[in-house]
Amino acid sequence: MLCYLDNSATTRPSQRVVQAMIDCMQEGFYNPSALYAPAVAVEKKITACREAIALELHADASRVIFTSGGTEADNLAILSLLSERRGGRVLFTAGEHPAVRAACEALKNSFDVKEIPYDRYGIVDLDALLDLLTPDTRMICVMQVNNETGAIMPMKEIADLRDRVCPNALLHVDGVQGFLRLPIDMKALGIDSYALSGHKIHGPKGIGALVYSERTRIVPRELGGGQEKGLRSGTENVPGIIGMYEAIHTFPRENEMRKQKLHLYERLLEICGENLHVNGPQPESEFSAPHILNCSLVPVRSETMIYALERDQVFISGGSACSSHKQKISAVLSAMNVQRKVAESALRFSLSPYTSSEEIEYAAGCIARHYDLLKRYERR
Amino acid sequence: MRQLILIRYGEIYLKGLNRPYFLHALVDRVKQVAKPFGGKVWLHDARLFVSDMTDMEGCMTAVSRVFGVHSLCPAIEMDKADFTAICEQAASMMEGITGTFKVDARRSDKRYPMTSPQINMEMGGYILEHTQGLSVDIHHPEHVMNVEIRDHAYLYVRVIEAVGGMPVGTGGKATLLLSGGIDSPVAGYCIAKRGVEISAVHFHSYPYTSERAKEKVITLAKQLSSYCCGIRLYIVPFTEPQLTIHEKCPEEYGTLIMRRFMMRIASRIAEKEGARALITGESIGQVASQTIEALCCTDAVVPMPVFRPLIGNDKIEIIHIAEKIGTYETSCLPYEDCCTVFTPRHPATHPKLENVERAEQGLDIESLVQAAVDGAELIEV
Incomplete structure (x- = not known):
């Protein structure tokens, strides 16, 4: 049985997504900027995708820019600040994805860039945030859901603090892990920009979007034919957009992810007992995303368990997939002050709406078998 | 006239009666790496040659990694009878090169009507006359136009250092x-x-x-x-x-x-x-x-x-x-x-x-x- 529990790294495009993209490439391949009828039909589909995204986020469809993915969307929003002459403070949370962190760090010459610490559950420390906020704060970057721990950030409280101390500061949200899995209302919360990615929601890779508020000024980084209202030149990735539209349209809003996650957690608890450490909010807590469970099966090292499970066709990850080439403790777990020994055993299970109880049972069975064997050989 | 790779070997040259054994091994190795490029390999007069390769640079990189090869040169092979034509070719190869140079001729065909010093002088003069930005320095030249008179005339300027050593398989x-x-x-x-x-x-x-x-x-x-x-x-x-x-x-x-x-x-x-x-x-x-x-x-x-x-x-x-x-x-x-x-x-x-x-x-x-x-x-x- 193939058991894919690494849906935070990427997801399998659904059959309908694949079919929609094939149809698009075979029949609807026209350049949406062209004048004839079939091209206009393509443009209409692009508009439909913009509307679907805007509807989901309570935003305005005219302010949705298609990008190559989450990284580009984050970069576009954050690096637009470079045109600001005034300087000021830029904040980002300790566990932000490198797409946000690196973009913020690129602003260091002109801005006072600071990191907002996490508490031990991997949630933004609001007291610390209040201390960091200054009236000249220009931007606050907060991820909706942490990609490694599944911690949901207290967006309402953060937005309130912003409104109190620095109402002009832009609130940028990296929604790559949260989009469709958790509701969010950009208007009500006063979110100024929101980045999302197609391949995390059973859509294709190479497509994402940046949604922005009326008061946000986006400065283009791609210059050329003036597509996307001049904010992102380059012929639209039409198959990608069509695929993403289908993904949004067909994503099962009603699902059993949380139930499956709790089931997995209970099974792990049976297997490891007191050696099981949850990294992040408790799985049943309201701050825990429905699809991500990060825990350490002490003393078995992450990579050892990952390699052992790979032969059973159970695929999970340690930190985030982007960091698996780097041999160090995850920055997110470090920010949470997780003990080194526990962090070295951290495993991330990320579920999809299609994950079944049979898969969870199978994965748990494999883990139990390996854990019994591997725990005997503790590394020094 | 054609382009080929001229290969020089080092230590094998010092071998005595068993030199053919080492040379065979070297030829085999060079053949093996030149094969994907369609190169023909042969041994002549203490040099290995590769001709007819589809990709000169690729083939040279591969050959430069063969243990036993000391250095290699992209060379021009041409008829040795017409000395003026040889000089013309030499001048065209030096075009675009500036600084000091000399001609270094080796005449292994002793029946050739000119001696090595004569070739050096004549060809050096011709190159000076027909190119720009070059002057002669016979002691510390920046560039050397090599001429070898064997069965044909061989001309080369660029010498690529290879890995040296001995052909794989000869050492157990x-x-x-x-x-x-x-x-x-x-x-x-x-x-x-x-x-x-x-x-x-x-x-x-x-x-x-x-x-x-x-x-x-x-x-x-x-x-x-x-x-x-x-x-x-x-x-x-x-x-x-x-x-x-x-x-x-x-x-x-x-x-x-x-x-x-x-x-x-x-x-x-x-x-x-x-x-x-x-x-x-x-x-x-x-x-x-x-x-x-x-x-x-x-x-x-x-x-x-x-x-x-x-x-x-x-x-x-x-x-x-x-x-x-x-x-x-x-x-x-x-x-x-x-x-x-x-x-x-x-x-x-x-x-x-x-x-x-x-x-x-x-x-x-x-x-x-x-x-x-x-x-x-x-x-x-």
Whole structure:
């Protein structure tokens, strides 16, 4: 049985997504900027995708820019600040994805860039945030859901603090892990920009979007034919957009992810007992995303368990997939002050709406078998 | 007139009666690497030539990696009768080059009507007249226009240094212990350079080491094999011996006993391969298992010589060679190899052989070694 529990790294495009993209490439391949009828039909589909995204986020469809993915969307929003002459403070949370962190760090010459610490559950420390906020704060970057721990950030409280101390500061949200899995209302919360990615929601890779508020000024980084209202030149990735539209349209809003996650957690608890450490909010807590469970099966090292499970066709990850080439403790777990020994055993299970109880049972069975064997050989 | 590669060999030239044996091996190796480029290879008058290759630069890179080749030159071969035509060609080859130059003629066809000094003067004069930005300096020229008068005339300016050494296969066979690190590929390179045919053994400790670690070693072996004309790589399942050692032996001897197992397994495989020696990338004092005392303990279980070409090298020197031969970047990929899986906190740095042997007493060495040898997977790269 193939058991894919690494849906935070990427997801399998659904059959309908694949079919929609094939149809698009075979029949609807026209350049949406062209004048004839079939091209206009393509443009209409692009508009439909913009509307679907805007509807989901309570935003305005005219302010949705298609990008190559989450990284580009984050970069576009954050690096637009470079045109600001005034300087000021830029904040980002300790566990932000490198797409946000690196973009913020690129602003260091002109801005006072600071990191907002996490508490031990991997949630933004609001007291610390209040201390960091200054009236000249220009931007606050907060991820909706942490990609490694599944911690949901207290967006309402953060937005309130912003409104109190620095109402002009832009609130940028990296929604790559949260989009469709958790509701969010950009208007009500006063979110100024929101980045999302197609391949995390059973859509294709190479497509994402940046949604922005009326008061946000986006400065283009791609210059050329003036597509996307001049904010992102380059012929639209039409198959990608069509695929993403289908993904949004067909994503099962009603699902059993949380139930499956709790089931997995209970099974792990049976297997490891007191050696099981949850990294992040408790799985049943309201701050825990429905699809991500990060825990350490002490003393078995992450990579050892990952390699052992790979032969059973159970695929999970340690930190985030982007960091698996780097041999160090995850920055997110470090920010949470997780003990080194526990962090070295951290495993991330990320579920999809299609994950079944049979898969969870199978994965748990494999883990139990390996854990019994591997725990005997503790590394020094 | 045609373009070809002129190849010069070094040390083989010093060989006496058995020179043809070495030359044959060299021709075979050059043929092997020139084949994918469609190149024709022949030996004439103490030079090797390659002609008709589809990709000159690609073929030269491949040839420059053949052990036994000292240097190579992209050359023009033309009829030697018309000296003016030769001079014209020489001048056209010097076009665009500025600075000082000289002509260096060699006349192995002694019936040719001009002597070497005459050729030097005449051609030098012609080049000076027909190009710009060049002046003559016969003592320290920046560029040399080489002319060889043999059955044809051969002209070349660019000389590419090659790897040197002796043709692979002329120095017997040895088996390399190939980890994923920086040192072992370099050690393999150094020994292969002396004409030794290499097979390699890698120890894989699944699930403590990954598929990626194994892929990394296969990549390293491929990189090395571009010099060695093919490597037979054995991937040995090493988890069982490692876990047994970890469980049953005193911690401080863990690494040393592991090294002894690796040596035992590698020498069994070497015997199977007809190899007469082992090669490792060890260097004195680099880690605890590489002190002289530790090396004595590992050597005690090997029934054949162990070559350690890097024994006196600093890490930085080893890195330089690794960069030159193109294995450094791959070696630096961070996938763990079996050597570091169960590293003791305080390994014994001055072990006594009798203590190590005592520490091994509880183990069924023979069956662990045999199972590992039997389970080895052979990959030819």
